[in-house]
Amino acid sequence: MSERNIVTADSGRGGGGGVTAIYKSERGASKVRQRYAELLEAWPIPAERRRVPTREGETFVLVSGPEDAPPLLLLHGSGGNASNWRGDIASWATHFRTYSVDIIGEPGASAPSRPPLDSDRVALWLDDVMEGLGLSDISVVAMSLGGWVALDYAIRRPGRITRLALLCPGGVGAQMMGWLPKALFLRLFGRRGVRRTAAIVTGLDIQLAEEVLDDVVLTFAEFKPRTERLPIFSDDALRGLTMPMLVIVGSRDVMLDSAVTAERVRRCVPHATVHVLPEAGHAILGQTDTVSKFLLEEQPTR
Incomplete structure (x- = not known):
């Protein structure tokens, strides 16, 4: 894949206008972009790079997998980009058409815009991404900040997310600063x-x-x-989640209260499957097969 296609957009609302809104310097931004270029060149399977126009600026999406396969949207965490999925993508793209989205305002190749999280602007941005990709309903795998984005969208757009797998999601247990x-x-x-x-x-x-x-x-x-801080979703909002749902957290997470996350999901979304990994922290790795099994299992009749 050509490196020339991953220059970070400098336009977009809510981010101050240029890359220095989210980077400490232009030189630093260049270093991070160069590393991202290297990771994309090493993407383990064939991929197509797309740029989707949205009301918040251009959004970069890395697309892999069979064109006629069911769609699967991937949302990374804070400080991440599509390369976060490089260890999982070969497995998931066997069965799905995967769309690895660079969240705006993060160190990927999307616009530096950072719409406020306590508004509907993140959901409106994702509406634009979905429309630009020609998607109507999707399965989603998301981590951390991406988990918050996915939950916010699922709550605001009932029925559009058909299956939801979350790794250390934000917005359920409180952020911790210890x-x-x-x-x-x-x-x-x-x-x-x-x-x-x-x-x-x-x-x-x-x-x-x-x-x-x-x-x-x-x-x-x-x-x-x-x-x-990430807004915390109410019990009532979580109770409205009806799609099949998998949540995986690490008991040693120092960023998010994983015990509260697990407890609230089990209480408010009783049909969800919740795994607490005793040795894991905030970064949940090695769960490719667990997530695959969840994505491919037949939906239970309730």
Whole structure:
């Protein structure tokens, strides 16, 4: 895939106008984009790059899988992009036409726009993405911030998401800040300390997930993440979710209260399948087969 196709858009509402709205500098943005280019060139299966015009600016979508297969939308987390799915995509694209969306305002190849989360503008943006891709109803796999986006859309657009798999989703359990003082202290130790901070935040082992952590360090050295707290969905809003639903959280998540997430989903969405991984943190990896099984299983009669 050609690198020339992944220049980040500089237009869009709500983000201040240019890449420096979400990056610390143009030079830093260039470094992150270059790494993204490398990851896209190494995409494990054939893919098509699309740019979808939306009211918030251009949205970049990486499309894989058979054209006649059922559609599957993938939404990454904060500080991520479509490359977050590179370990899963070969499996999922066997059965689905996958659409890996770069969420606006994140370090991918979409517009830097950041519509307020306490409004309907994120859902309206996703309406535009769906229309631009020619999709009417979809299955969705989403993580963290992407999980919040998926839940917000499912609540506001009943019936459009037919099956929903969420990895450490935002908006259910509260965000936690207890890790922050330790992270600030570790930054005093330079790159080694920053890498250790990344391991704490993600819950990943420094030796076993070296490449992933290196990418996290590179991104957050140059990227300015959203600072507002994710709105928490009410019990009544969650009770309105009727589609088959899978939720996977890590019991060692330091970013989101996974125990509350699991409890609220079980109570408000009793038909949902909930897995709590005892050794996992915020980054939920190695769940490709579990998610595949959920996506492919026949919908139970209720």
